[in-house]
Amino acid sequence: MQRVLLILSTLFALYACAPAQVHQRPAHKSSVVRPAAPVAKTVIPAPVTASIKAPALVSVMPVIDQPALVLDNAPHIALLLPLQSESFGVAANSVQQGFMAAASLDPQSLPVRVYSNFAENNSVAAVYREALANGARAVVGPLTRNGVKALAEVNNFPVPTLSLNILEMPPAHNLYFFGMAIDAEARQVAQLARQQGLQQAIVISANESLARRLQFAFEEQWIASGGSIVREIDFNGDPAVFADLVATPDNMVFFATSVEKTQQIHPFLPKELAAYATSQIFVGNDQKLINYELDGIHFIDMPWLLQPEQPAMLAYPRANPPLSTDNERLYALGLDAYRLTQLLLAEQWSALPLDGATGHLHLDHSVFRREALPAVFMQGHAQTADAPVTATEPMFPVQTIAPSAVPETTDSTIPQ
Missing domain, CATH: 3.40.50.2300 (Response regulator)
Structure with a gap:
């Protein structure tokens, strides 16, 4: 009997010393990357113009066809770019980075959904209709002149549509053009x-x-x-x-x-x-x-x-890693395309003309003209041209030689 009591007391002591288990509620994993709720009134984000410090370089990673970010039929901005094209993929990615960089400064706006799996010259119209069916409230793109020609043949644009190249054609309701035509x-x-x-x-x-x-x-x-x-x-x-x-x-x-x-x-x-x-x-x-x-x-x-x-340029994040000069121009095109999309959604025509990253922008019928x-x-x-001459270090600085370092000239060293 004493042996049994000894065993029971030992077990009780071990149980009392064991750490208590805390049952925690498992963390909820959200699949929403960006708030998707639209606001009642769209306001055009304008660059801040006072006391701005240069922001750190921001990595803007490529986003390719993200149906998970936007629920089916949820309101969104559709961005049509040939990201998978061998010829235009790099340029399209630069535009996308600029567009998403501008969108990152405007979290209360509609989310952006990227459509990229298409050929601009023959399937852009089908992708445009797909974006509308998915709930697009505005469409931006395509990028190439052939793509814009194919889109123009749709003839029906129920939402504001901003193509990223310029065609001189009779205006169509809700179809606008913006680009950097040389x-x-x-x-x-x-x-x-x-x-x-x-x-x-x-x-x-x-x-x-x-x-x-x-x-x-x-x-x-x-x-x-x-x-x-x-x-x-x-x-x-x-x-x-x-x-x-x-x-x-x-x-x-x-x-x-x-x-x-x-x-x-x-x-x-x-x-x-x-x-x-x-x-x-x-x-x-x-x-x-x-x-x-x-x-x-x-x-x-x-x-x-x-x-x-x-200050107006410092308001936007720069691409990281930095882009080539040509692709920086396309990045700026993306920045301004986002601002113009917000203007079209809000119908804030009084905001024009506006000073953008690509130049001074104004609307000429259905074309947003750019003055560089x-x-x-x-x-x-x-x-x-109106800036004072910038002092720069000479490419080939003049070297001053002390008199003592100049060798004495003799008849044998004088060129004949």
């Missing part, structure tokens, strides 16, 4: 040069489709503005064609050529000859050697690249 830049350059009192233009082009587009757009606007074309030069690699060019107070040269060809040509032109080009010759202010070779050339480009320290910033290359640095 032709429009050539026309703006022609207007800019005429406003500065220049009358005669020398156009330098090349046997390339883009160069021809720029040439024709510039010449059309130049002549319509009262200017005259005194010479057209096709550059084929031989600088001798520029030997007889002279500078006069009222003439100028327009480069329809690529940055590489413009680099080759510019040193052979008279320094006094006013020179103009589009944004295609600007590859970034980190490319100082290229910029030095383009010194003095006037061009136009967007605030996102020319004024990165302005005038700029000039100065001492290896691209800056806005």
